[in-house]
Amino acid sequence: MTAKQSNGHTLAPIQASSLYFTPLPPTHVVPPGKESHGRYMLTIPWNRVSGWGQPKIGPRQDLTFDPLAGVLQYAVTCFEGMKCYKTDKGDLRLFRPKKNFDRLKRSAGRLGLPCEWDNDELLELFAKLMALEQPLVPSTDGSNLYIRPTLLETSEGFGIKEDAFAAEALLYVVTTLNLGLGLYPSSEGDKGIKLDACNEYIRAWPGGTGSYKLGANYGTVNISKKPGYAMSLWLHGKEDFISEAGAMNVFIIKEAPDGYLEFITMPLSNGIVLPGITRESIIELLQDHASDKQDFPLEGVPKKIRVVERDFSMPEIIKGLEDGTLKGMFGCGTGVVVVTVGEIQYQSQTYKIPSNPIIKVLRDTMTGIQRGKIDEGRSWSVQVPEWNPQGKEGEQEEHVTAA
Structure with a gap:
């Protein structure tokens, strides 16, 4: 995707090739109570003057916002729920991820958040994040690595603005283990x-x-x-x-x-x-x-x-x-x-x-497709390529401030 012209400015697209990766330090220790969370996070800043900033994957950390940020004052935020699965062969799969990206665009547009990007570029970044978390992804049926992409307004959203569109935003992605594990099974004899x-x-x-x-x-x-x-x-x-x-x-x-x-x-x-x-x-x-x-x-x-x-x-x-x-x-x-x-x-x-036995057939079909056990002939299950970066990777880290 090429850069777009908007309001007289060139808006940069999301570009996976500009990813800046920071590995976990050798001294990394998982904080108590955070054992089920992924170790890394993906962040991509945006502002309405320059467009999308440099994607970064690095250790999971807290976020900082202005007290008047739109996400805090008026809940200007949307998200998606996705899962990463490990097959019997040990490879990782995503289920129809571009459908989630399209739905995130639709939600973002409803809030005045940035809603244009190339899904292939975003998928490449997602795949790298999942590949880094490969050791954490469980392989048993019903288990998964849950993925939470979140888009929010980081600029001040206080009071009545000239228009409804954010000046600055952040897209970030974090993961956690096993949302839905053992929840609400539709097994034989299950009462529902x-x-x-x-x-x-x-x-x-x-x-x-x-x-x-x-x-x-x-x-x-x-x-x-x-x-x-x-x-x-x-x-x-x-x-x-x-x-x-x-x-x-x-x-x-x-x-x-x-x-x-x-x-x-x-x-x-x-x-x-x-x-x-x-x-x-x-x-x-x-x-x-x-x-x-x-x-x-x-x-x-x-x-x-x-x-x-x-x-x-x-x-x-x-x-x-x-x-x-x-x-x-x-x-x-x-x-x-x-x-x-x-x-x-x-x-x-x-x-x-x-109860109806067809419901279990539906569940077994969906989980089978998600885990790569069933080929439905539609390429719904997307394999995650391996990625093993050594040290810092990518272009020199950018530091961008909004005009």
Whole structure:
């Protein structure tokens, strides 16, 4: 990607070739309580005059901001959730990383943060960071190295500005072990997770920011979670339509009048739910299977199925339980992959959701693709090249201040 002209200035792109690497010092000691965190971090500064600054990978460290930085004053920050997996052969894999990069661009644009970069350049930097953490990545099923790319406003964001765009920003990437390890398994005989249908708090609304992965969407909703329940099942509208469960997308499995098994999930059109990458992948696999374009990677999914993207409500779930048409319910996302929903509390009553063996097939398929055990024919699993730098690497370290 070449530099762009904006407001009369040349804005530099992200360039992996300008990476400056600082190895861990020989005296490095992991601080107490930080044993599960990655040792390195990637940082890329940005300002609206010069564009993207020099990428750096070095020891993980604290960040420093002005007290009036936009991230502190108005929560001007967005992030992504990704995972790195180790295969049985010991190589590392990422799952559809450019989908995450595109979604991060979309979230950044909603906040007035920088939202243009070459995904190939960013992927090369990600791969180098993952390669450095290779010894930490576990190889057992269900385990992973969780990756948290975060983009935030570091310039002063105090008061009303002439425009909504940040003057300075920082993209950084850190890792930690095993987010989701052992959480919410959908194994045989598993009863599934318990959800509390919440209509006291509203997570998102049409025209809001529910479909963007913004920090403010998540920190403010934790208070709604009730003890004894895995997460809240978010409702909206007078019909008590379902949007998400916690921070994951939701599907119900329902038998249609024509005998087809329908996988129903809320549409993206009203901007309430996050466009999940696991969600999108499951839909694509199911639709290709139903249309005979490509068989489902694992056996156990019938041919007479269809994917339906529409609103569905708690009253519809209750009716489906009463007439027997509701055949199962599951959530999906980066953290949980795929998880059975076994019980919902709604209006002081508890509703047991039937289990469905297809949900385990979906989970085993997704985890198999992520770990490189299943080739779905779409190149979703991206192998991380080895990288073993010696000492400092790259051009001379830059020190940039915004104009």
